Amino acid sequence: QQMPQFDIKGFDTTEEPNSFExxxxxxxxxxxxxxxxxxxxxxxxxxxxxxAVEIDGLVERPGSYGLGDILAKMDxxxxxxxxxxxxxxxxxxxxNGFELRQLLELAGVQPSAKYVRFETLFRPEEMRGQxxxxxxxxxxxxxxxxxxMHPLTxxxxxxxxxxxxxxxxAPLRLVVPWKYGFKSIKSVVKITLQEKQPVNTWKxxxxxxxxxxxxxxxxxxHPRWSQASERRIxxxxxxSRIATVKFNGYEEQVGDLYRGMDLSKNx
Amino acid sequence: MIDALNRxxxxxxxxPLYLAALLPPAWYFYAAxxxxxxxxxxxxMEHKIGLLGLQILIASLCVTPLRKYLGLNLLKFxxxxxxxxxxxxxxxxxxxxxxxxxxxxxxxxxxxxxxYITIGMAGFALMIPLAATSYNAAIRKLGKNWRRLHKxxxxxxxxGGVHFVMLRKGWQIxxxxxxxxxxxxxxxxxxxxxxxxxxxxx
Numbered sequence: 001q002q003m004p005q006f007d008i009k010g011f012d013t014t015e016e017p018n019s020f021e022x023x024x025x026x027x028x029x030x031x032x033x034x035x036x037x038x039x040x041x042x043x044x045x046x047x048x049x050x051x052a053v054e055i056d057g058l059v060e061r062p063g064s065y066g067l068g069d070i071l072a073k074m075d076x077x078x079x080x081x082x083x084x085x086x087x088x089x090x091x092x093x094x095x096n097g098f099e100l101r102q103l104l105e106l107a108g109v110q111p112s113a114k115y116v117r118f119e120t121l122f123r124p125e126e127m128r129g130q131x132x133x134x135x136x137x138x139x140x141x142x143x144x145x146x147x148x149m150h151p152l153t154x155x156x157x158x159x160x161x162x163x164x165x166x167x168x169x170a171p172l173r174l175v176v177p178w179k180y181g182f183k184s185i186k187s188v189v190k191i192t193l194q195e196k197q198p199v200n201t202w203k204x205x206x207x208x209x210x211x212x213x214x215x216x217x218x219x220x221x222h223p224r225w226s227q228a229s230e231r232r233i234x235x236x237x238x239x240s241r242i243a244t245v246k247f248n249g250y251e252e253q254v255g256d257l258y259r260g261m262d263l264s265k266n267x
Numbered sequence: 268m269i270d271a272l273n274r275x276x277x278x279x280x281x282x283p284l285y286l287a288a289l290l291p292p293a294w295y296f297y298a299a300x301x302x303x304x305x306x307x308x309x310x311x312m313e314h315k316i317g318l319l320g321l322q323i324l325i326a327s328l329c330v331t332p333l334r335k336y337l338g339l340n341l342l343k344f345x346x347x348x349x350x351x352x353x354x355x356x357x358x359x360x361x362x363x364x365x366x367x368x369x370x371x372x373x374x375x376x377x378x379x380x381x382x383y384i385t386i387g388m389a390g391f392a393l394m395i396p397l398a399a400t401s402y403n404a405a406i407r408k409l410g411k412n413w414r415r416l417h418k419x420x421x422x423x424x425x426x427g428g429v430h431f432v433m434l435r436k437g438w439q440i441x442x443x444x445x446x447x448x449x450x451x452x453x454x455x456x457x458x459x460x461x462x463x464x465x466x467x468x469x
Contacts, residue, residue, distance in 0.1 A: 001370050026306040034439055037305065089307065134437045205437060224381060226373050237299050237308050241369050 001229050004242045008249060011152065012080035017160075018091040022234045024165040028085065029186055030134055031120065031127040032167065038129070039167035045126045046187070048171040053103075057117075057192035060108025067171055071157065073106060074098035078161070079154055079175070084216045084248045086180035088225045091233050095175055096158030101149045109145070109193055116148040117141075117198035118174060119190035135201050141185035142198030142212065143176065146257055152177055152250060155188075178250040180214045211267040213258075216248035220264050273340045281347045288351040292316055292358050313362045320355030321427045321445060323348055328424060328452040336455070346401055349420070353398040356391055356427070383433035390426030393419045424449045 006015045017023075029039040051067040076096055084090045104116070122138035124130040130137045147153060154175040157164055164170040169186025176183050182202050192198075202210035209223050218228045229241040247254050258266075295315055299308035327348035333339045368374045377384045397417055400406070406413050428446035435442050 022306050030437075034435065034437075036307065036310075089310075132440065134439060221380070224383070226377060226381075228373060229370065231307075231309065231367070233307055237312075237366060 002240045002242050004245060004249070006082070006249060008253070012078075013082050013092060013249065015080075015082070015092045017080055017094045018234050020160050020162070023091060023093050023159060024167055026091075026233060027167045028087075028181065029129075029167055029169065031129045031137075031139065031187075033129045034134060040165075042128055043166035043170075045128070046121075046123070046166045046170070047126060048166065048187075051171050051189075053172065053188060054190045055103075055107040055192075056190070057194045058110040058113035059104075059193050060110060062107065065106070070103060070106070070172075074102055076157065079177075081152075081154070081175060081177040082248050082250075083175075083177065083181060083184075084230060084244065086182055086210070086214070086222065086225065086227075088227065088230045088244075089233055090230045090242075090244075094160055095154060095156040096161060096164075097154050097156035097172075097175070099151055100153045100155050100174065101151065103155055103191075104148060104193070107191075107193075112195055113193035114145050114195050115193070115197050116143045116145060117190075117192040117194055118143075118185045118188050119192075120185055121187045121189045136204060139185060139201045140198060140204075141174065141183055141200045143183075144197075144257075145193075147176070147254075150254060150257070152253055178216055178247040178254050180216060182210070183214050213263075213266045215258070215263065215267075216244065217246055217263055217267070218244040219246070220267050269338045273338070276340065276343075281344055284344065284347040284351065288347075288354065291319060292355070309362065309366045313359060313367055316355050316362060317359035318431075320352050320359055321424075321431060321449075323355060324352035324420070324424050324427060325445070325449055325452060327352055328420065328449075332452060332455045350398060350401055353394050356394065360388075360391060383430055386426050386433065387430035390423045390430060393423040393426070397423075421453050424453070 004015070006013050008014075025040045026036050027039040028036070029043065032039040032042040049067075052064045053067070053070065054064050056062040076098060078094060078096050080092060080094045082090065083093050100116075118141045120139040121127070122130060124137075143153070154177075156169070156173050156175050157171060159165065159168060164173065166187075169184075169188075172188050173186040174184050174188060183200070197212060200210070200212060202214075203212055216227070221227060227244055230244050231241055232239065245251075295304060295312045298304040299312050302308070304311045327345055330341045330345045330348070333341060364374055368377060378388050379385060397419055400409060400413060400416060409416065425446075428442070428449040431442040432438075432446050
C-alpha cells in the first residue's frame with residue numbers, strides 16, 4: 001500500500017487526471033445497466049436537449065429552469081477533483097461546471113430550508129436500466145444545506161473542456177468530491193429545498209451499507225468493502241493499492257462541517 | 268442418435284480438455300497486461316475467471332442429469348470439469364489476493380468480516396478435499412466414502428451462486444439466474460416422492 005502523493009491547490013488536486021477514455025468508459029450509472037461499460041454502450045439513447053431543472057420547495061423563485069438559461073448566468077470553471085467510489089476504486093477527474101451554490105442562489109433559498117434533495121431523470125424509454133427494478137427509480141440523493149453551499153460542491157456540465165458525456169450524467173450532474181461517488185447524482189432534473197433529511201436511493205435500498213452522509217472515511221468500515229485503501233483506475237495490473245484519505249483528501253476544506261459528529265454513526 | 272453420440276464420445280480423450288482449460292486464463296492475463304481487457308483489467312480478470320469457474324462447476328453437475336434424463340453419457344469428462352472448475356476458482360482467488368486486495372491484513376479481515384467473501388471462501392474450501400481426492404487411487408481407497416465426500420460439491424456450488432448474488436449491489440438478474448440454475452441442477456438429482464397430487468393440481 002502506498003500513501004497518495006498530492007496537494008489540493010485552490011480547488012485542484014496536483015495528481016495526474018485519468019484519461020477521457022477511462023472517465024467516460026468506466027461508470028456506475030444503473031439507469032443504463034449494472035455493468036461498468038453499460039453506460040458507455042447505452043447512454044447515447046438519452047436526449048439531453050431540451051433540458052430543464054425543476055427547483056421547488058423552500059425557495060423564493062420556484063419553477064422550471066431551462067438549462068440554457070442557467071448556463072447563461074453561470075461562470076464555467078474547471079475543477080480537477082479526486083473521485084472515490086464506495087467500491088474502493090478511484091480516479092482523478094477534470095470537471096467543467098459551476099458551484100451548486102450559484103444555482104441555489106438563482107432560485108433563492110428560504111431560511112427554513114435545511115436540506116437539498118436531488119432527483120435524476122426517469123425516462124425508461126431512453127434509460128434501459130430503469131426498465132428493471134434494480135433500484136427504486138427515480139434515483140434520489142441529498143445534501144445538508146451547508147454541504148450544498150460549500151464552494152467544493154459542484155454542478156458539472158463538462159469533462160476535459162468537452163461536453164459532458166451522457167454516461168457521466170449529462171447534461172448536468174452533481175459532484176461532491178469528499179463523498180463516495182454515488183452521492184454525486186447524475187442527469188439532475190429536480191432540486192427540492194426542504195426541512196427534512198431526504199432519503200437517498202442507496203440508503204433506502206440498504207441502510208446498513210449506505211448512509212445519508214457517505215463521507216469518504218478509511219476509519220469507518222463498510223460491510224461490503226474495506227474503505228482503508230483503494231485502487232486507482234488506470235494504474236495498471238500490477239499497481240499497488242493506495243491509502244484512502246479521510247474526506248478523500250479534503251479534510252482541511254470540509255472537516256468543520258462535521259465537527260462534533262460521530263462519523264461512525266453518521267456514515 | 269444418443270447411442271451414436273455416446274459411442275463417438277467413448278473415443279474422445281479427456282486430456283485436451285485440460286489443455287484447453289489453460290487458454291482462457293492465459294488469454295485474460297495477456298489481455299490484461301497489454302491493455303485489452305478494459306479500463307479496470309484487475310477486476311475484469313477476477314470476475315471473468317470466477318464466473319468461468321462457476322459455469323464449469325455447474326456444467327460438471329449437469330453430467331448426472333444428462334445421463335439420467337437423456338441417456339447422454341459424459342461421465343468420463345466429469346473429473347476434468349470438476350478439476351478445471353477448481354483451477355479457475357483458485358485462480359480467481361489468487362487474482363483477488365495478489366492483484367486486487369494485496370494487503371495481507373485486509374485480505375484476512377475481508378474473509379471474516381465481509382459475508383459475501385466469507386461465503387465464497389467457504390465454497391472454495393469445500394472444493395479442496397474434492398480436488399485432493401480426484402485421482403484413481405484415492406477413489407479406490409475411499410470406496411463408498413468417496414461418493415459421500417464428493418456430495419460436498421452441492422453446498423459448494425450453492426455457496427458460489429450465493430457469493431455471486433451478494434457481491435453485486437442490489438438484486439441483479441444475472442447472478443440470480445446462475446443461482447437458480449445451480450439449485451435446479453441439484454433438485455433434478457433427488458427423486459420426487461409425492462408427484463401425483465402435484466400433477467393433478469396443475
